[in-house]
Amino acid sequence: MKVSVTFKLFLAILSACVLAAVAMGIAVRTSFEYGFVDFLQEQGANDLAALEQELEASYAQHGNWDFVRARTRGGPPFDGGPPPGEPPRDARPPDAPGGFHDEGGKDGPFTPGFAEHSRTFRPPYMLYDADMKVVASEGPPPPPEAVRHPLRVRGQTVGWIAVAGPTSLINQAEQRFKDRQTQATWIIVGFTTLLCAAVSIILARTLLTPIKRIVTATHRLAGGDYATRVPATGRDELQMLASDFNRLAASLEKAESDRRDFIADISHELRTPLSVLRGELEAIEDGVRRPDAATIASLQSEVAMLSQLIDDLYELSLADIGQLSFEKVPLDLVPIVEAACDVFRERLAAKRITLEFDRDDARATLSGDPYRLTQLWKNLLENALRYTNEGGRVRISVTSNDNHIYVDVQDSFPPVPAPLLPHLFDRFFRVDPSRSRQSGGAGLGLALCKHIVEQHGGTIEASRSPLGGLRILVQLPRLNTHHD
Structure with missing residues (x-):
């Protein structure tokens, strides 16, 4: 049986509230019990104490306990008789004040003062004389272990009185009061439990509503709906969770979009050279083209493009998982940049593009991988060659200070629109998407350049060039060497 989190939270809150209510009821009940007995x-x-004073005063007046014995046998009261004008106490109705059976039919008091006091005194007692013989008693006799309190007159013990313990002090009215209090306590506990149940349901639903929204959104996200978002309101942990979920969903949506674009771009980039190769081979088979040196050179060019694309994809995939190897050694950067310029000088001249190279007199020493740095400058020059119009200019300068080395690569017209500059280092990005691979490349070279620069602890930025085209500034940390 599947139990929801709402039901579990409801049970948790309800259990805590009920436990608190029951504990409160028990505590109140226990406090009442002990307080009532106290x-x-x-x-x-x-x-x-009042009864002892009355009995001691009466004994001092009569000198013995005969007045009590006579009274219990129906004789005259021990105060000498009724007040003038009143009938004898035995002749009064049992319920009349001062009667023998005053206070619910119990034996009446022994003196007028005692009679007045008996209206509030309830405990069963037993009166003994000095020899521990029973003189009189009222109510059920106290248990044998009841404490006997001495009665003293002029410093001599003239009798004893024993009173029942606290448990026997509770008469019927008091017992009914006690029962009503017990019943009221548990009724209050019952109503409190019902109130706790209602509050628990409200709290459980209120607290879990945001979580349920996140759970529902998570199921949708797992099903491929990457546009799913949840409202992030409040300032608690649930708001942080909702914000993190939204960021995760946005990341997955972008990753999914990039994956689809990547597959589409890969398919397009692979299709172009393969289509050219297929067309060339079919033309040779049909006899349209002869397998001469020009045809073979064209096929080799397409194979080289295809091979370069596969190599770039492979290296970028290694970069993504951190497996692109770098073997760094101390080196001077200027000869590496100069060698790359020499490789491209002839190709640039074929498009009548002038190549300028400027350098500082100081050595630009850094810790780097010669192969990867050569690859970096070749990619930058390849990008300049592809996107610079005929008759233009390409200028490379190498400068340095105490901490950094700067390599500035600039070309002439056409420029790159300012909004597109931040995207130049994205994979498969082209300023003009309609360009073919022969004129625009696959858009992987600059992405690989960015990774190489970052692995050397540097930065690479794109901006508008004073020459009218694109400017790419590479900043690398300089290796400070001290010579004695």
Whole structure:
């Protein structure tokens, strides 16, 4: 059985609230129990002290306990008789004040003062004389272990009185009050539990609503819907989670778009030289073209383009996984740049493009890979050769300071539109997408150049050239060498 997170959170909140409510009920009940018994004990102690004073005063007046024994046998009251004008106490109705069975049919008090006090005093007691013989009792006899309190008159013990413990102090009315309090406590706990359940449902749904949106969006994202987004509101961890999800979705959407573009570009770039090769071979088979030196040179040119494309893709794939090898050694950068210029000088001259090379007098020493740096300058010169109009100019300068080496490659017209400059180092990017591979290349050279520069700890930037075309500035860290 699948249990939802909402139900689990509901149970967690409800359990905590119910546990707190039950604990509160038990605590309140326990506090009431002990507080109520303490109250009865304190009241009983006060009543006992008053009762002892009344009995000691009555004993001092009569000199013995015969007045109590006579009273319990129906004799005259131990105060000598009723007040003038009142009938004898035995003749009064049982429920009349001062009657023998006052206070619910119990045996009446022994003195007028005692009678007044008996209206609030409830504990069962037993009166003993000095020889521990029972003189009188009221209510159920106290248990044998009940404490006997001495009654003293003029410093002598004249009797004892035993009172029941706290558990026997609770009469029927008090028991009903106690039961009502217990019932009310658990009713409150029950209503509190229902309130906790309602609040738990609201809290569980409120807290989990953003999570449910993220879960739903995650399922859609896993299904290929990379345009999925979730609202990121608030300032808590859920808002951070939603923002991270949106960034992840945007990254996946861009990655998916790049993958599709990459497949399309690869298909296009591979199709062009293969189509040329197929056409050339079919023309030779049909006898349209002769397999002479010019035809073979054309085929070799297409194979070379195809091979270069595959090599560039392979090296970029190695760069993506960090496996593109670099063997760095201390070297002077100027001879490497100059050698690359010598390689392209003839090809540039064929398009009547003038190549200028300027350098500092100081050595431009750095820690680098000679092969990768040669590849870097060849790619930059290849890009200048392809995109510079005939009769133009290409200028390369190498300058340095104490910390950096700067290689500035500039060409003449045509320029690159300013909005497109940041994208020159993207893979398969062309300023003019309609150009064929023969005139514009595959758009991988500058992407590889950027990776080579970054692996050497440098930067590469594209901007407008004062010559009217493109300017690419490469900055590399200089290797400081000290000679004694």
